[in-house]
Amino acid sequence: MKTPAKWIMIVGGAVTIGGPMLGVLGTVLGMMQGFETLDKSGVADPDGLASNIGVALISTLIGIGVGGVGLIALTVGLIMWFSAKRSSTPPPLQT
DSSP states (O other), X not given: OOHHHHHHHHHHHHHHHHHHHHHHHHHHHHHHHHHHHHHHXXXXXXXXXXXXXXXXXXXXXXXHHHHXXXXXXXXXXXXXHHHHHHHHSOOOOOO
16 A cells, blocks of 8 residues: 555544544533533523523534545545556566
8 A cells, every 4th residue: 555545544534533523522511511501590690501402403513514525535545546546556477
């Protein structure tokens, strides 16, 4: 395997998995803050609750976006690897 294709696939795979996991972490933390706001002030503070839900949704969006970029990088690495593999194999022998 060619070195650039190998590293693109490794980084792409890590970003594809890691990005959404960080997005889920941000979502969980945002929702925990939202429930903490509900616990402290009840429904009397809808702006605080909406702010925390907004943080959770933005974290989810960023995680999905980063995962999509990683998936594109992984696909590019696979295409590079397959094209390098195809060009390096000798033609079959004629009998």
